[in-house]
Amino acid sequence: MEHSKKHPGYNTYILVWLALLMFTSITVTIAGIDLGKYTLLIAMFIAAIKSALVINIFMHIKFEEKIFKVFLLLSGMTLLIIFVLTFSDFLFR
Amino acid sequence: MANAVAENYLQQSTNKYSGIKSWLLTTDHKKIGLMYLIAILFFFLVGVIIGLLMRLELIAPGKTIMDPQTYNSLFTLHGVIMIFLFIVPGLPAIFGNFFLPIQIGAKDVAFPRLNLLSWYVYMIGAILALVSLFLPGGPIDTGWTFYIPYSVRTSTNVSLAIFAAFVLGFSSILTGINFVTTVHRLRAPGMNFFKMPLFVWATYATAWIQIIATPVVGITILLVIIERAFGVGIFDPALGGDPVLYQHMFWIYSHPAVYIMILPAMGVVSEIIPTFSRRTIFGYNAIAMSSLAIAFIGYLVWAHHMFTSGMSDTARWVFSLLTFIVALPSGVKVFNWVATMYKGSIDPQPPFLWVMSFIFLFSIGGLTGLVLGSLATDIHVHDTYFVVAHFHYVMFGGTGTIFFAGLHYWFPKMFGKMYNLKLSKIAVALFFIGFNLLYFPKFILGYMGMPRRYYDYLPQFESLQKISTFGSWILGGTIFFIVGYLIHALIKGKKATSNPWGGVTLEWHIASPPIQENFEVIPTITHKPYDFSQLKEMKNE
Secondary structure, three states: OOOOOOOOOHHHHHHHHHHHHHHHHHHHHHHHOOOOOHHHHHHHHHHHHHHHHHHHHHOOHHHOOHHHHHHHHHHHHHHHHHHHHHHHHHOOO | OOOOOOOEOOOOOOOOOOOHHHHHOOOOHHHHHHHHHHHHHHHHHHHHHHHHHHHHHOOOOOOOOOOHHHHHHHHHHHHHHHHHHHHHHHHHHHHHHHHHHHHOOOOOOOOHHHHHHHHHHHHHHHHHHHHHHHOOOOOOOOOOOOOOOHHHHOOOOHHHHHHHHHHHHHHHHHHHHHHHHHHHHOOOOOOOHHHOOHHHHHHHHHHHHHHHHHHHHHHHHHHHHHHHHHOOOOOOHHHOOOHHHHHHHHHHHHHHHHHHHHHHHHHHHHHHHHHHHOOOOOOHHHHHHHHHHHHHHHHHOHHHHOOOOOOOHHHHHHHHHHHHHHHHHHHHHHHHHHHHHOOOOOOOOHHHHHHHHHHHHHHHHHHHHHHHHOHHHHHHHOOEHHHHHHHHHHHHHHHHHHHHHHHHHHHHHHHOEEOOHHHHHHHHHHHHHHHHHHHHHHHHHHHHOOEOOOOOOOHHHHHHHHHHHHHHHHHHHHHHHHHHHHHHHHHHOEEOOOOOOOOOOHHHHOOOOOEOOEOOOOOOOOOOOOOOOHHHHHHHO
8 A cells, every 4th residue: 555655663653552541541540639620621631632642643644645634624623613512501501 | 319229227237137136236326216215205105194193193182093102102203204214315315316426427426335235224224213113112202302311211112213213324424425425536527516516516515414413413322322221321310411411412413414404405496496497597606605504504503402401591692693694595595596587487397386385385494493593482482383383394395395396307317207297286286285284383383382292282272283184184195196196107107308397407418217327428518507508409419
């Protein structure tokens, strides 16, 4: 396959995996601390970093054609809009 | 006709089989479209019969022909069948499959086998829904929206029935992916985006919604099944869950789904009006862009179904405001259609008459939508017959009417036979009368306070309920009358010419019925889609 030109080696994959494990343990630790309304914000922030790592490295989007990135951005933006509008209910109840 | 000997797609096979197998294993987009037509028409008629039974029950207060639990199941089934089996797949799967490739000058869709798979997935979903009726536990009785907490508590077969909806969603996604790819990759030489017929534009916008919105309902349905099986407490308030979250997630799909239903219908209208007005469409770009605008804004309005469900005040005014914005692109379309007819040479054939009743019924449906979109008035009429009347005017008066318009417009092309024009004109008139008799009283009943989904009612509602039931007989009878004369035309109808209406989009350039790969030579597009100066050249062909 011609698109597999610059795939990272095993070292990178293991590093990313360790980073994901670290973020997961941070999420679990934070869940035990009462941060009030910031709990959700921080959990979402960590989840966003983790999915960025998975999508870019494990799912190879970083090395793919532009069209894949455009489509991903489109669905990401849709998700973001859905979140923002749902929170216009949740945060103001 | 250049080649009278050439066989049409009905006689040819894309595989080595003949007879029923040549259909069940076909990859021809036209045959798949017809297979969808047969299946969808069957379920539509089942939905109609259930509707007639419900109306018969309501002809008088108290028990008439069924008990309350049966009534609860029937209104749920009527909704599930009409939404998931008829109106969501209806126009894209039948007419989109058949005409989208032809209208852009392609031999087939981009993924013909995926197309066939989508039909099988649809049938599996439909069969699962039917099976859920007869298993112990009994048919689902939650209403088609499956609202929590009742859908978690009821002992009826909720899990299987909503799993059927989950499966049907996959069929929808596959069709969407196929159409987007087809439009991007398979347009004939010269067919740029702004030379595409408006039906293609509308189906293209619909396909995007199918791809992006349908997964949300898939996730929601899975969560409900998990909630029922394991009681994890995502939605159930007794376990610390949030039932309003369920409503958000359900409507995040189901409101865009409303546009999956209506956008292709708007596309068909944009085909029929120019053909029977002999005039190019007014505001081509505006109509094309308004399809995309409706698809986009349709994502942002879902919570207007939830004004009385305990949302925050902020969310209420935000969603009310956004809802009013959708009226703009819809208005753009209606005004452009009417402007197209201005100074046109109008030929009032049956498809055009169907479109005229569409504009009337859809406008009533659309304008009463504004009553429901306004916060203050919605509180009064929420969950009453007013809502029932509104969405029947939009969905049935809109998409349902255009299903018949499209069928009458493209029937000669699909089958090469012509139906009786006089009978079909009578049918439009009867449909229009029956429709208004059935649904208009519901606006008044709703305003007077008659709640939806109730088995019984107060004596003061009786006369309007009776008028409504009377209307259902006219409407139901007309639908069976239409199916009857179309089947008769199929068997004994006169042979149709290749261009009976004088249309100029690509499907009217080829034989009726079309040959297997549509075109003998892939055309090169030089004209705008509704350029009627082509008619002279076409007559010389």
